Amino acid sequence: MPVPVSQTKAGPGLHITQQHNAVLASEGPFERAARMRAEREAAEAAGVASPQALPDGAQNKMPRTETPMPRRAPDEKIQGDAIIDVKGLNFSYPGLDGRPIPNQPPLIRNMSFKLPAGSRCLLLGSNGAGKTTFLKLLGGKHMVPPETIQVLGQPPFHQTELVSSGDLMYVGGNWTRDVAFAGYSVPLAGDFPASRMIDSIPGVDPARKERLIKVLDIDVNWRMHQVSDGQRRRVQICLGLLKPFKVLLLDEVTVDLDVLGRADLLRFLQDECETRGCTIIYATHIFDGLEFWPTHLAYLARGQDLLLRKAEEVPELREGRLLELVYRMLTAEQEKVLQARGPRPVEWDPSQEGKVDNFSYAFNNGWTPGTLTSSIKSSTNAVMRN
Numbered sequence: 001m002p003v004p005v006s007q008t009k010a011g012p013g014l015h016i017t018q019q020h021n022a023v024l025a026s027e028g029p030f031e032r033a034a035r036m037r038a039e040r041e042a043a044e045a046a047g048v049a050s051p052q053a054l055p056d057g058a059q060n061k062m063p064r065t066e067t068p069m070p071r072r073a074p075d076e077k078i079q080g081d082a083i084i085d086v087k088g089l090n091f092s093y094p095g096l097d098g099r100p101i102p103n104q105p106p107l108i109r110n111m112s113f114k115l116p117a118g119s120r121c122l123l124l125g126s127n128g129a130g131k132t133t134f135l136k137l138l139g140g141k142h143m144v145p146p147e148t149i150q151v152l153g154q155p156p157f158h159q160t161e162l163v164s165s166g167d168l169m170y171v172g173g174n175w176t177r178d179v180a181f182a183g184y185s186v187p188l189a190g191d192f193p194a195s196r197m198i199d200s201i202p203g204v205d206p207a208r209k210e211r212l213i214k215v216l217d218i219d220v221n222w223r224m225h226q227v228s229d230g231q232r233r234r235v236q237i238c239l240g241l242l243k244p245f246k247v248l249l250l251d252e253v254t255v256d257l258d259v260l261g262r263a264d265l266l267r268f269l270q271d272e273c274e275t276r277g278c279t280i281i282y283a284t285h286i287f288d289g290l291e292f293w294p295t296h297l298a299y300l301a302r303g304q305d306l307l308l309r310k311a312e313e314v315p316e317l318r319e320g321r322l323l324e325l326v327y328r329m330l331t332a333e334q335e336k337v338l339q340a341r342g343p344r345p346v347e348w349d350p351s352q353e354g355k356v357d358n359f360s361y362a363f364n365n366g367w368t369p370g371t372l373t374s375s376i377k378s379s380t381n382a383v384m385r386n
């Protein structure tokens, strides 16, 4: 029996290749932020009040800092004694109800930290010390009182423009996301070229884009569902650096890069700090060949003691013995912890099930109500602004 098939006059499949998705005349959040910013700067330059004021009454609802952020010309070098200023910061991951877990001390306790403009700070610490948490707090991904963290003179969580403008960039973690009913940590991938992702960011200087593509050795024709972890990481870093950031927070992003890629990237970042005066904090566990790079070393111990030293005050850096220094610091911290806590019990005691020290778990069935996502991986306080 003949089977009906559809036929095209112009040859097989031709009409499919001639299809183009209609370009929607809509404006994405980044384009909107860039437009509003340009309009505000133009209004400020003309000496009139911003035309992009918030909708009626919204100003009263949203906490805004009293002092507006100083604007600068793009080629002006950023300067300041405390571009990152942290004062008396406390932070706990909340339980399922969004409140701090009773009887559990905050992960970050009474932390203070100041970093001047132009610094390249290496953030060190043991697994679980709180480096990622600290960088996410600086990157405005968790809410804390506005006066406890100031980046470029503004609270990063409350002043969303810091992130949307590209002035404050956080690049970290695996480039994955949880997709409801599909899985956790699904790599950001799709059958499209790297260029589609890179070109999707509006308002990028073409020369900067070209330089980054060269530094990171990206083939813009890579199909994003076929790339290796290291290649995906290169595209992720490229997207993070396309805007001329003022403060960059890097959380172990060089882990998949080969030695050459890592060295080229670190040189690029050093150049950015020296020419534009931007500030970088880089958390890593890979120390080889890093001695030349930092201007400051910060060591975070159990979320409380954040030790900051200028590079010239650390002889191990000059002598190329960074790995040895970190090894010594981690060993000393581990001994302190063991002394205070004693070794962990190895035997399983069923009578202690559900108890951790002096608090017991809230019931957790693995799902956060109303979010269609897991309560195991995400915290209710997390703000997705990747």
Ligand SMILES: Nc1ncnc2c1ncn2[C@@H]1O[C@H](COP(=O)(O)OP(=O)(O)OP(=O)(O)O)[C@@H](O)[C@H]1O
Pocket (backbone or CB within 6 Å): 093, 094, 107, 125, 126, 127, 128, 129, 130, 131, 132, 133, 134, 377, 378, 379
């Ligand atoms: N979403 C979360 N909810 C609850 N606790 C968390 C969450 N994320 C991290 N923690 C806890 O906070 C502590 C610090 O974690 P964090 O990831 O900041 O450490 P880190 O110093 O970056 O460690 P690593 O070197 O292993 O990356 C850990 O004890 C961890 O269990």
